[in-house]
Amino acid sequence: MSQSDRIDQRAAVLLDEFAMFDDWVDRYQYVIDLGKELTAMDDAYRTDAFKIQGCQSQVWLQPCEEDGLVYFKADSDAQITKGLIAILLRILNHTPAREVAQSDLSFLDSLELKEHLSPTRKNGLDAMIRQIRLYAAAIEAKAIST
Amino acid sequence: MEQVRKDFPALHQTVNGRPLVYLDNAATAQKPEAVIEAIRSYYLNDNSNVHRGVHTLSQRATDAFEAARVKIAGFIGANSPREVIFTKGTTESINLVAYSFGGSLSAGDEILVSEMEHHSNIVPWQLACERTGAVLRVIPVLNEGELDWEAFLALLSKKTRLVAVTHVSNSLGTINPVREIISEAHQRGIPVLLDGAQALPHSTVNVSELDVDFYCFSSHKMFGPTGFGVLFGRERLLDAMPPYQGGGDMIEIVDFSGTTYNSLPHKFEAGTPHIAGAIGLAAALDYVNYVGFEFIENQEKDLLLYATQRLMSIDGVRIVGEAKQKAAVVSFLIGSSHPYDVGTILDKFGIAVRTGHHCTQPLMKRLGIPGTVRASFSFYNTRSEIDQLETAVRQAASMLQ
Ligand SMILES: Cc1ncc(COP(=O)(O)O)c(C=O)c1O
Numbered sequence: 001m002s003q004s005d006r007i008d009q010r011a012a013v014l015l016d017e018f019a020m021f022d023d024w025v026d027r028y029q030y031v032i033d034l035g036k037e038l039t040a041m042d043d044a045y046r047t048d049a050f051k052i053q054g055c056q057s058q059v060w061l062q063p064c065e066e067d068g069l070v071y072f073k074a075d076s077d078a079q080i081t082k083g084l085i086a087i088l089l090r091i092l093n094h095t096p097a098r099e100v101a102q103s104d105l106s107f108l109d110s111l112e113l114k115e116h117l118s119p120t121r122k123n124g125l126d127a128m129i130r131q132i133r134l135y136a137a138a139i140e141a142k143a144i145s146t
Numbered sequence: 147m148e149q150v151r152k153d154f155p156a157l158h159q160t161v162n163g164r165p166l167v168y169l170d171n172a173a174t175a176q177k178p179e180a181v182i183e184a185i186r187s188y189y190l191n192d193n194s195n196v197h198r199g200v201h202t203l204s205q206r207a208t209d210a211f212e213a214a215r216v217k218i219a220g221f222i223g224a225n226s227p228r229e230v231i232f233t234k235g236t237t238e239s240i241n242l243v244a245y246s247f248g249g250s251l252s253a254g255d256e257i258l259v260s261e262m263e264h265h266s267n268i269v270p271w272q273l274a275c276e277r278t279g280a281v282l283r284v285i286p287v288l289n290e291g292e293l294d295w296e297a298f299l300a301l302l303s304k305k306t307r308l309v310a311v312t313h314v315s316n317s318l319g320t321i322n323p324v325r326e327i328i329s330e331a332h333q334r335g336i337p338v339l340l341d342g343a344q345a346l347p348h349s350t351v352n353v354s355e356l357d358v359d360f361y362c363f364s365s366h367k368m369f370g371p372t373g374f375g376v377l378f379g380r381e382r383l384l385d386a387m388p389p390y391q392g393g394g395d396m397i398e399i400v401d402f403s404g405t406t407y408n409s410l411p412h413k414f415e416a417g418t419p420h421i422a423g424a425i426g427l428a429a430a431l432d433y434v435n436y437v438g439f440e441f442i443e444n445q446e447k448d449l450l451l452y453a454t455q456r457l458m459s460i461d462g463v464r465i466v467g468e469a470k471q472k473a474a475v476v477s478f479l480i481g482s483s484h485p486y487d488v489g490t491i492l493d494k495f496g497i498a499v500r501t502g503h504h505c506t507q508p509l510m511k512r513l514g515i516p517g518t519v520r521a522s523f524s525f526y527n528t529r530s531e532i533d534q535l536e537t538a539v540r541q542a543a544s545m546l547q
Contacts, residue, residue, distance in 0.1 A: 024162075024494050029545055032487075056502050057486045057516070077516065078484035079546055080491075115493070 010091045011107040018111050035082030041073035052131050057081050063135040070097045070139050100136035151526050153178040164496030167531045172316050172522030173500050174366045184429035185422045211421050214428035221431045223352035228410040232419050235375035236343040237266040239362035244270035246387040253279030256305040260285040261512050262315045265505045267341045291318040291467035309338045313345035317504040318467025319475030348473045350439050353378050370430035374423025391416040445525040446474035456536040462543050466518045477518035483546040485517045495538035
């Protein structure tokens with residue numbers, strides 16, 4: 001599979017799912033439900049070092065690597081936030097680090113969750129995306145240097 | 147009621163397709179047309195720098211600016227406009243006292259604050275303590291959100307140099323027994339600073355009757371513009387305090403061999419002040435007088451009772467802060483849901499509430515919660531808006547369970 005195809009295809013599936021909802025209640029309920037399915041993270045990572053800064057709720061992100069692919073585990077004490085991370089991770093997990101670092105996430109605009117996309121929004125997707133990219137870039141750099 | 151709401155242009159808009167329900171008044175209040183018009187008219191007609199010009203415009207601006215001071219002094223019952231210092235807001239008012247009055251502290255002196263203070267009545271004192279070696283002591287808060295009175299009395303000592311507490315808690319709505327606090331402190335010769343940010347918008351405050359030494363508030367919570375506020379200080383205390391910042395306006399004579407300072411209140415007002423801010427606040431006070439505190443208090447009492455009752459009728463909702471005396475603030479939680487989730491869902495209903503720690507992290511720690519959802523009311527809110535809040539909270543409860 002070519003580079004961004006992977007991400008684009010996953011995003012397309014997600015967009016189809018969201019297209020089924022015609023009001024925000026159902027859309028948000030789905031976000032909350034996605035959060036409930038998030039793979040549990042290891043307790044050892046539930047520390048300040050793995051916390052995403054600047055969020056009103058607590059969000060932890062645990063970077064993992066397997067067979068040259070990166071994936072993340074995450075958790076939050078806020079359910080909507082947890083759902084938003086679940087969406088990101090569904091698209092980005094199990095992907096080569098470089099693709100994650102450079103991924104085009106403009107599909108998020110179409111999810112009608114745009115109030116979570118503003119960089120000034122505390123708990124926004126913005127902070128999570130930035131952190132995910134940073135981890136991916138670091139993993140890629142490490143792979144190149146070793 | 148409808149007439150009063152008409153006076154506030156920003157209330158009439160839709161948010162997320164719903165009519166705005168603005169219940170974040172403790173963060174900042176909406177502005178009546180009269181305030182917006184006063185500021186506009188100042189910039190349209192009189193804009194000029196104050197205290198410095200002989201020309202007509204400067205004279206007009208200075209007159210309006212100083213008339214605002216007289217009006218504000220009258221509104222809070224100060225003995226003289228010299229006791230009314232203009233600042234950026236409550237935060238700067240407290241910082242001014244913490245810096246200037248705080249400069250006379252010595253190692254081992256104690257400042258007494260409470261566990262329910264806004265960060266702006268904690269951090270300036272921590273800084274003053276760092277500079278001087280003074281010690282910050284804290285009056286504990288009981289579960290219902292009231293001050294622990296016995297503990298307060300026990301904390302007053304010969305070392306106490308100032309009691310600095312909030313008049314009304316921004317997070318819980320608790321109205322503190324400030325008369326009794328002042329009386330106990332004064333019996334021991336200790337001055338008292340009150341953070342009045344959340345008190346002044348809700349009821350009459352008379353600093354002379356209270357016999358308080360320092361009283362701080364923000365214009366923007368009082369229907370006036372942002373970036374402006376007041377420090378009331380007892381003249382005798384202000385006179386003895388060194389200047390806070392140096393610059394224009396606050397001096398008498400500047401000479402490299404030594405500078406002498408202007409008299410009160412200008413000694414504490416370095417630089418070009420927020421002239422439109424003073425004029426806007428004066429217009430806001432006129433507006434509040436026109437509506438009248440009798441109407442304001444009755445309306446808010448009704449809203450507080452009704453909101454408390456409606457929210458308590460919802461399964462899983464818990465009110466945080468159940469003091470006997472409360473201003474129109476209701477903090478609550480739904481089960482173990484995060485306040486952020488609740489606030490996000492309420493926003494979809496067009497309802498503006500505040501979520502989080504409300505700049506009172508020590509209080510949240512004491513109560514063992516990450517924060518609350520806070521609905522704070524003003525006299526322009528209605529029972530029907532509280533019904534909409536109830537509907538939205540029920541929806542949030544069902545989505546987040
Ligand atoms: C009790 C209390 N004190 C102080 C402040 C700080 O006010 P400002 O930010 O206007 O200086 C606030 C406002 O949030 C408050 O509610």
